[in-house]
Amino acid sequence: MEPVARPCGGRALLFEVTSATEVAAVVAAVRAAGLPEVTELVPAARTVLVEVSAGASLDRVREAAAAADPAAGTSGTGELHTIGVVYDGEDLELVAATAGISADEVVALHSGAEYTVDFCGFAPGFGYLSGLPEPLRQPRLESSRPAVPAGSVGIADVYSCVYPRRSPGGWRLIGRTDTVLFDPAADRPALLTPGDRVRFEVR
Incomplete structure (x- = not known):
């Protein structure tokens, strides 16, 4: 999937999706990428905000989100x-x-x-x-x-x-x-x- 990515200032992207399943997929993909530059990852009902550290590129965040797979399931993996x-x-x-x-x-x-x-x-x-x-x-x-x-x-x-x-x-x-x-x-x-x-x- 390729979620719509909108810039938020110079350090963040707001990914817009159409379902909770796609939100979970974007979150999972960005977390799985293990990007050290990511400082904030904020899911909402139909969006995911990803912020990076000052001076870091947003390119790898875009690439990670594009690899999101809603078919992989949405069950939680946390505590x-x-x-x-x-x-x-x-x-x-x-x-x-x-x-x-x-x-x-x-x-x-x-x-x-x-x-x-x-x-x-x-x-x-x-x-x-x-x-x-x-x-x-x-x-x-x-x-x-x-x-x-x-x-x-x-x-x-x-x-x-x-x-x-x-x-x-x-x-x-x-x-x-x-x-x-x-x-x-x-x-x-x-x-x-x-x-x-x-x-x-x-x-």
């Missing part, structure tokens, strides 16, 4: 995080009714999958986790809640998430966890980084 969840979310019954299954089946499906952190955004430590089983792929709520408690586990579209802090949000809430997703005082403030894997465990 595996297991997050314990109490499945008692406000929207659990709504999700079950929308899917045409029982609440217990929602829990089994959600906790039985392995997720990949495609990208982070919205709030510090907020990861967009792909891998949501097909029956659970549902739209956001028609109206967002003004305040979603920290640790809330939600689903929306093709993603699952954990709210790292109290904030507004429109995802369908199916559970909660006491796992800390973001701690600004920690050596590694955000628990999740793109490419990491996540499994949810029933508590």
Whole structure:
């Protein structure tokens, strides 16, 4: 594939693609190239920003991205995080009714999958986790809640998430966890980084 590459200043390229699969392929290709000049690699929903050190050429970054292969798969290769969840979310019954299954089946499906952190955004430590089983792929709520408690586990579209802090949000809430997703005082403030894997465990 040859993603569209747009310059961002003199030290970065923004690659534009058409799917999360292609985002993952570009990220994997640039990482696999092992380019020492790369200082930042930032995936988003349909873009990947790659920055290099001052004075470095962007040519090798272009070449690496052009070698991306979406057919190679998008499963995460990073650290595996297991997050314990109490499945008692406000929207659990709504999700079950929308899917045409029982609440217990929602829990089994959600906790039985392995997720990949495609990208982070919205709030510090907020990861967009792909891998949501097909029956659970549902739209956001028609109206967002003004305040979603920290640790809330939600689903929306093709993603699952954990709210790292109290904030507004429109995802369908199916559970909660006491796992800390973001701690600004920690050596590694955000628990999740793109490419990491996540499994949810029933508590």
